[in-house]
Amino acid sequence: MHNYKLRIQYDGTNFFGWQSQPDGNTVQDEITNAIKTILRENINLIGSGRTDAGVHALGQVANFRTNSSIDRFKFRHSLNSILPESISVISIEPVNEEFHSRFDAKKRVYFYLFTKGKSPFYYKYSFYSTMNSEREIKRLNLISENLLGKHDFTSFARRKTETENKICTIKKIRWSENNKFIIFRIEADRFLHGMVRTIVGTVLDLEKKKNSTEEILNILDQRNRDTAGQSMPAKGLFLYKVGY
Numbered sequence: 005m006h007n008y009k010l011r012i013q014y015d016g017t018n019f020f021g022w023q024s025q026p027d028g029n030t031v032q033d034e035i036t037n038a039i040k041t042i043l044r045e046n047i048n049l050i051g052s053g054r055t056d057a058g059v060h061a062l063g064q065v066a067n068f069r070t071n072s073s074i075d076r077f078k079f080r081h082s083l084n085s086i087l088p089e090s091i092s093v094i095s096i097e098p099v100n101e102e103f104h105s106r107f108d109a110k111k112r113v114y115f116y117l118f119t120k121g122k123s124p125f126y127y128k129y130s131f132y133s134t135m136n137s138e139r140e141i142k143r144l145n146l147i148s149e150n151l152l153g154k155h156d157f158t159s160f161a162r163r164k165t166e167t168e169n170k171i172c173t174i175k176k177i178r179w180s181e182n183n184k185f186i187i188f189r190i191e192a193d194r195f196l197h198g199m200v201r202t203i204v205g206t207v208l209d210l211e212k213k214k215n216s217t218e219e220i221l222n223i224l225d226q227r228n229r230d231t232a233g234q235s236m237p238a239k240g241l242f243l244y245k246v247g248y
Contacts, residue, residue: 005069008076009099010035012064015090017128017239022055022064031055031091035066038086042079043072052105052246053112056198058238060129063094063113063245067105111175111191111247114200117240118186131240135186144179144188146217147207151177151224158227160203161196170196170227189244198235206233 012035020028024036036049052065076096083093118133119126135141154173161170176191188204210219210233223231 005071005101006073007067007069007099007101007103008074009065009067009097009103009105010093011095012061012066013092013094014061014064015128016055016058016060018090019057021057021059022051022053022061028057031061031064032066034087034091035083035093038083039068041086042082043070043074045070045072050105052109053195053243054197055241055243056201056238059241059243060239061243064243065105065109065246065248067099067103069101105246108248109246111193112195113176113189113191113244113247114195115190115242115244116188116200116204116236117242118188120181120184120186128239129242130185131237133186135181140211141179141181141186143211143217144207147210147220148177148179148188148203150218150220151203155224156227157196157199157224159223159229159232160199160206161229162198163229165197167196172196172199201236201238201241202229202232202234205236208236209233 014031019031022031024030024032032049032051036047039047039049047068047070049066049068055061055064080093080096117130118135119130120133122132151174154171156170157172158170172192172194174190174192178189180187190200190203206220206223
């Protein structure tokens, strides 16, 4: 049995997320069907984790096992020729048979993109913001840094989630800016459904209200989604990379 690891990019705008579901088109379905067409074999495509509807990816990772030994360069070309323009397989490599893209992942990195000016070219992939103050960025970082480490993130997860374990460890969290963009970047061992977008929305809300930078710790302690802020739109969120 052969096991292959894929690195994937996709524009999530018109997809119902990564994970296969009965009531909408997903990235996982598109790639699975394309692989089946080429290999003429049923396969199980395993992703490193879900991305929600409308969320994009620059470095999603998936793997599948097959009885076929494939020419990975020819296979990638064939795969990309079948897939829609909104999905691209960036690389494919053989891995050991035990490799599991989800369970073997050590970290996931996301970023949320804000534009400082209105632009029709960035509209689909960012959220327009009027933030332009170094003081605002500094306070956003002071608030966010309270989330570093191991915490129960129930307050930042969707109310209806199948995941019982709400413990995540945030390893890095940072707001930065350049001439055109403000970027929120976060790295953790795992994320809950809706967690990143809710963190971003909550931090922005706390900064706007000029609350204590430690107020976010009280939200964590409540373990209640109603105490956190509004979730940000999906269009600005990207799965940047997965580390093993």
